[in-house]
Amino acid sequence: MFSIGKLAAASHCKIPTIRYYEDIGLLPTPRRSAGNQRIYGDRDLLRLRFIRHGRELGFDLKAIGQLLQFSALDHTASNHQHSHQAEAIAKVQLAATYSRIARLQSLAEELELMLVNCDESNDHQCQVLEVLANHQLCQHH
Amino acid sequence: MFSIGKLAAASHCKIPTIRYYEDIGLLPTPRRSAGNQRIYGDRDLLRLRFIRHGRELGFDLKAIGQLLQFSALDHTASNHQHSHQAEAIAKVQLAATYSRIARLQSLAEELELMLVNCDESNDHQCQVLEVLANHQLCQHH
DNA sequence: CCTTGAAGCTCTAGTTACTAGAGGTTTTAT
């Protein structure tokens, strides 16, 4: 039985974010005090921590919504079916993560090259600006 | 002298995106035909390609706006000062890229671990769901 | 009991970089 402020502190999640999760249906509508303030229980804290942990691991809210359904936190007991679906979502996330890494690595190489060439140009014809103006000068994409 | 459609085709940029860049001031307001349709020239194409190339390299629009100012495309001639500023922006971008890579790599490791542990669990206590519910089970963050 | 400051409430709007669609006009080609 705690207020939204306590819930926020216990979950490392900001108050407006908690209300936002409620708005979009990720958190259930909590009961209210006589004066209309939200009251939460332990179950809500577990659910919110699950959501935040999912976010830290890079899942989007839609995926987290599905994962919650597969978990015991969404009142239907979890079973083997659900576990397999959860794994499928995690695999998609992993693949997306690898492809982002690959893309960022090629960008980093390109940027490094620009900067190195800047240093080596003796009349300093700035390679950052030159390359941006002309994609032909790129090596990696 | 070409229409917005031709400009889009020549720059691999969608039409609404071109109008959006105009709205936010990244592209100058073009002159118009008698019937109010936009007319562009070669200069606009160079500028738009610069912008798009910057986006492909991961710069945000604010950084690209600055880079444009430093470049010869923004009618003030480029000079050494400008080159140094351009390099500074590229260095910031490079650092941000490396830190994103590092973060994604730790996430990928965590996801891999979850999936491996799922496979190894003989009663299949789904580790994806377990880990999400309990950050203590994480190794990497 | 009363007061005051902290915490909570709702609602709106802003962030980033676009994208989609409605409903109307102009161009281009036959």
Next chain:
DNA sequence: ATAAAACCTCTAGTAACTAGAGCTTCAAGG
């Protein structure tokens, strides 16, 4: 002359929050 393609403006939607205005409620001290 007509019809299709391209263009116009304006609004709103995307993801996941965050900030602020203006008002109400709660908790603690005197």
